[in-house]
């Protein structure tokens with residue numbers, strides 16, 4: 001069992017819960033941070049009944065103070081933090097010409113301001129330790145403009161990829177790496193909830209590899225980027241999109 005500690009945002013369900021599970025299986029102590037803290041708690045309990053290697057933390061990623069509080073809680077609890085996965089995200093699908101100021105700001109806050117605050121708070125802490133890993137979950141939408149997810153979401157994810165490079169450059173001399181992963185459509189609840197079945201069949205047919213992506217594989221990529229040995233990979237964006245976008 002390693003002593004490494006990871007905090008995963010948006011870990012109450014979906015990709016975040018899978019990421020938390022894979023880090024736990026890799027021997028990490030895992031903090032599952034979410035606004036839906038009860039759901040996060042139930043995933044945490046599933047991983048560790050006595051809470052010794054998994055715990056839930058209430059954290060709204062739009063709040064810098066919440067990131068600071070989560071950092072302090074974890075340092076009190078486990079004495080160290082090694083990895084941050086900025087995974088929380090959300091979108092409301094609205095045609096681009098109809099997006100209101102409020103809708104735009106909300107989606108930017110959850111998907112982009114979150115990455116800024118997470119990288120600021122944990123990047124600064126990691127820099128003082130001389131080591132740390134940050135993995136930002138971006139999206140194919142941030143690279144190709146997206147289709148079913150909304151322009152505000154796509155713009156935010158493009159911004160997350162750019163912030164990844166800015167923080168990677170800033171933190172590289174301090175032993176801290178910052179990378180992004182850009183998944184295409186994954187076989188996850190949110191995809192089945194938001195895309196009607198007949199449309200989903202068309203989406204799958206349009207993917208060159210002919211299937212939705214595996215959340216577990218994306219999680220394993222995050223574990224790999226977070227390893228202590230992964231010193232030379234920074235500022236990168238790992239595309240996992242079934243061949244939908246190549247560059």
Ligand SMILES: NC(=O)c1ccc[n+]([C@@H]2O[C@H](COP(=O)([O-])OP(=O)(O)OC[C@H]3O[C@@H](n4cnc5c(N)ncnc54)[C@H](O)[C@@H]3O)[C@@H](O)[C@H]2O)c1
Nearest residue numbers: 010012013014015035060061087088089139183185186190
């Ligand atoms: N599902 C996909 O196909 C797909 C593809 C590309 C990228 N992504 C990205 O992967 C990440 C996870 O997506 P998912 O499919 O698991 O989504 P999801 O909606 O199933 O889960 C998102 C989680 O984030 C939490 N969350 C939302 N707002 C929050 C906030 N303000 N503070 C803290 N937590 C908050 C939710 O409570 C939920 O637990 C997101 O960043 C998403 O953009 C997903």
